[in-house]
Amino acid sequence: LQSVASIYRSIEKDLIAAPVPAGMQESHLKMVQSIAFLARSVELMALWSGDPIDAMSYMDAFVRADRETKVAFDAVFAAITKLSKQS
Numbered sequence: 001l002q003s004v005a006s007i008y009r010s011i012e013k014d015l016i017a018a019p020v021p022a023g024m025q026e027s028h029l030k031m032v033q034s035i036a037f038l039a040r041s042v043e044l045m046a047l048w049s050g051d052p053i054d055a056m057s058y059m060d061a062f063v064r065a066d067r068e069t070k071v072a073f074d075a076v077f078a079a080i081t082k083l084s085k086q087s
Contacts, residue, residue, distance in 0.1 A: 001042055001043075001045050001046035002043070002046040004042050005039050005040075005042040005043040005046055008035055008036075008038050008039035008042060009039045011035050011039075012032060012035045012036050012039055015028070015031060015032045015035060016032055021083060023079060023082070023083055023086075024076070024079045024080070024083065026075075026079075027072070027075040027076045027078070027079040028076065030068075030071075030072040030075055031069075031072040031073065031075075031076050033068075033072075034065060034068040034069040034071070034072040035069060035072075037061075037064075037065040037068060037069075038062070038065040038066065038068075038069055040061075040065075041058060041061040041062040041064075041065045042062065044058045044061065045058045045059075045062065
């Protein structure tokens with residue numbers, strides 16, 4: 001799990017470093033935040049000490065992060081579509 005979390009952190013860093021066209025700042029920021037949330041939830045799962053309540057909390061956080069990431073992707077694609085129609 002720690003290696004997966006590292007991959008998510010790498011994606012987060014790449015997204016932060018990527019140039020963002022005007023009109024996409026908000027959707028891009030939501031994408032960065034959702035990936036960071038996904039990375040953190042996986043980091044917590046990797047550190048799990050065996051407590052079942054913690055396990056349920058970590059899984060809940062992961063599911064929420066996954067949903068937020070899907071919503072963020074949709075927002076990015078919508079912003080791209082909007083920008084392409086303006087061009």
